[in-house]
Amino acid sequence: MMELQPVHATGPQETFVLNLGPQHPATHGVLRIKLTMDGEFIKDAVIVAGYVHREHEKMGENRTWAQFLPNTSRIDYLSAMMYTHAYVGAVERACGIQPPSRAEYIRVITSELNRISSHLVWWGAYLLDLGGMTPLLYAFDDREKILDLLEALTGARLTYCYYRFGGVLEDVDDNFIAGTRAFVKEFRPRLRMFRRLVSENIIFRKRVENIGIIDAEMCRKYGATGPMIRGAGVPYDVRRAEPYSVYPELDFEVATDPAADSMGRYKVRMEEMEQSLRIIEQALDRLPDGPVMAKVPRVIKVPAGEYCYATEAARGRFEVRIVSTGKLIPHRIRLRTPCFGNLSLFEEAARGMMLADGIAMMGSLDLVIPDIDR
Amino acid sequence: MNNIFKDVAGGFISLMIGMGITLKEFFRKPVTVHYPRESLKMTPRYRSHIIFTPDEDGASKCIACNMCVNACPSQCIYVEGEKKEGARKKSVTKYELNFTTCSLCGACVEVCPTDAIDFSKRYNLASPDKERFRRMDLCKDLEERNRKK
Numbered sequence: 001m002m003e004l005q006p007v008h009a010t011g012p013q014e015t016f017v018l019n020l021g022p023q024h025p026a027t028h029g030v031l032r033i034k035l036t037m038d039g040e041f042i043k044d045a046v047i048v049a050g051y052v053h054r055e056h057e058k059m060g061e062n063r064t065w066a067q068f069l070p071n072t073s074r075i076d077y078l079s080a081m082m083y084t085h086a087y088v089g090a091v092e093r094a095c096g097i098q099p100p101s102r103a104e105y106i107r108v109i110t111s112e113l114n115r116i117s118s119h120l121v122w123w124g125a126y127l128l129d130l131g132g133m134t135p136l137l138y139a140f141d142d143r144e145k146i147l148d149l150l151e152a153l154t155g156a157r158l159t160y161c162y163y164r165f166g167g168v169l170e171d172v173d174d175n176f177i178a179g180t181r182a183f184v185k186e187f188r189p190r191l192r193m194f195r196r197l198v199s200e201n202i203i204f205r206k207r208v209e210n211i212g213i214i215d216a217e218m219c220r221k222y223g224a225t226g227p228m229i230r231g232a233g234v235p236y237d238v239r240r241a242e243p244y245s246v247y248p249e250l251d252f253e254v255a256t257d258p259a260a261d262s263m264g265r266y267k268v269r270m271e272e273m274e275q276s277l278r279i280i281e282q283a284l285d286r287l288p289d290g291p292v293m294a295k296v297p298r299v300i301k302v303p304a305g306e307y308c309y310a311t312e313a314a315r316g317r318f319e320v321r322i323v324s325t326g327k328l329i330p331h332r333i334r335l336r337t338p339c340f341g342n343l344s345l346f347e348e349a350a351r352g353m354m355l356a357d358g359i360a361m362m363g364s365l366d367l368v369i370p371d372i373d374r
Numbered sequence: 375m376n377n378i379f380k381d382v383a384g385g386f387i388s389l390m391i392g393m394g395i396t397l398k399e400f401f402r403k404p405v406t407v408h409y410p411r412e413s414l415k416m417t418p419r420y421r422s423h424i425i426f427t428p429d430e431d432g433a434s435k436c437i438a439c440n441m442c443v444n445a446c447p448s449q450c451i452y453v454e455g456e457k458k459e460g461a462r463k464k465s466v467t468k469y470e471l472n473f474t475t476c477s478l479c480g481a482c483v484e485v486c487p488t489d490a491i492d493f494s495k496r497y498n499l500a501s502p503d504k505e506r507f508r509r510m511d512l513c514k515d516l517e518e519r520n521r522k523k
Contacts, residue, residue: 063447066445066481067445067446067447067481068447069447069479069481070447070477070479070481071447074477134396138399141405144405151417151419151420152417152419153419154419155417155419155420155421155480155493156421156478159477159478161479161480169480169484170419193395196391196395197391197392197395200388200391201388201391201392202381202384202385202387202388203385203388
């Protein structure tokens with residue numbers, strides 16, 4: 001005779017698999033997360049990345065050094081300037097090219113403008129994830145002003161391809177400088193408005209405070225950088241830790257928050273926008289006269305060897321490692337993108353969370369999927 | 375019980391602040407344009423697909439040197455040229471751009487020794503016919519523009 005088993009021994013332990021993505025609006029692109037759910041709780045999460053893998057690293061191996069430039073804007077399309085900066089910086093370091101100081105200042109101004117626009121997209125999209133539609137429209141209103149400025153300067157709205165080995169493509173004009181100054185002036189009260197509207201909103205605070213704790217130890221374990229690690233109280237910023245360009249000459253603070261929850265990361269990004277405004281103002285005041293391009297050979301040949309260059313992108317540390325054999329074509333281009341590290345901790349951090357809280361945490365990671373897959 | 379009152383009061387204040395901001399924004403000037411009826415003018419540096427810049431006689435300045443072909447990261451340019459009798463330099467006979475693979479990086483414009491190509495400002499580019507973009511004939515385009523003049 002078969003032994004009878006009590007029902008509760010099998011019943012409550014039942015789990016089911018839930019596919020979050022690859023076509024889910026909360027994943028902001030084609031990211032798929034296979035969740036093993038225990039009711040409303042996430043028991044296990046498996047990340048399936050690679051849906052928009054485009055072989056950027058391999059592409060680098062079959063084109064000349066200059067021909068790889070357009071690729072750099074297409075890895076993280078929201079903060080393209082910083083990515084181009086890292087690649088251009090690596091080649092400049094290898095060839096010993098010193099860009100003129102005016103070009104360096106222009107790079108800083110455009111990079112910081114790009115950082116603000118990137119954070120604005122995150123801000124709007126994050127609140128959209130949490131169920132608030134209006135902030136997205138306010139954020140895009142301000143972002144549009146930045147994109148207009150950068151479009152007038154570079155000719156493109158997202159994939160700028162504006163930096164060149166030894167400087168920048170074209171000089172800034174008076175319109176750009178006046179427009180940027182006006183934007184900085186306009187944007188400060190807007191940031192205050194964002195704070196009143198969202199940061200202090202009780203519904204928002206209940207959704208994000210003490211949700212998704214990612215401490216410094218976990219960030220270190222998975223290589224998470226940028227606002228993630230700064231939101232865990234570690235003041236790690238490539239602009240200060242490995243100073244590049246003219247950042248050492250500029251006065252700004254590295255925004256940190258000890259909370260380590262989603263709210264901590266939120267506050268860090270909001271503070272970063274404020275600091276970026278400060279950097280832009282200072283850089284505009286100090287903008288020296290002179291050329292924007294150094295003397296560089298028409299055909300770039302990088303001396304044999306390995307070279308690295310890291311920049312602080314909007315999502316964290318972006319590093320380019322180039323390996324040259326002295327030929328016209330790179331031997332290897334390795335891209336260390338921040339989002340990959342930032343996402344990989346999701347598996348551990350999401351365990352035991354409720355699904356809705358998991359989304360609130362994932363939004364605070366600020367993921368850009370092409371940046372993960374590249 | 376005390377907490378519930380606190381939550382309700384806090385929520386009400388948040389709501390009032392939110393509605394206040396919404397009301398203020400409601401009376402602001404619109405930030406968008408009504409696209410099909412009005413459209414924005416593109417800035418001088420705007421990068422759309424390349425076109426020929428004509429010389430004083432309306433002819434192309436291209437000397438078919440193939441430098442743009444070599445500079446292009448996506449191999450989307452095809453150029454043919456010939457040396458006409460009595461002419462010092464080659465002149466272009468065929469210039470085809472595959473706009474479906476072009477990434478508008480501007481390497482061709484930068485490298486051109488005679489400034490024969492430049493970015494156009496056309497952005498209303500949509501067609502049910504892919505071939506229109508796969509083989510964009512710049513020579514023909516210049517002829518058409520000259521005829522319209």
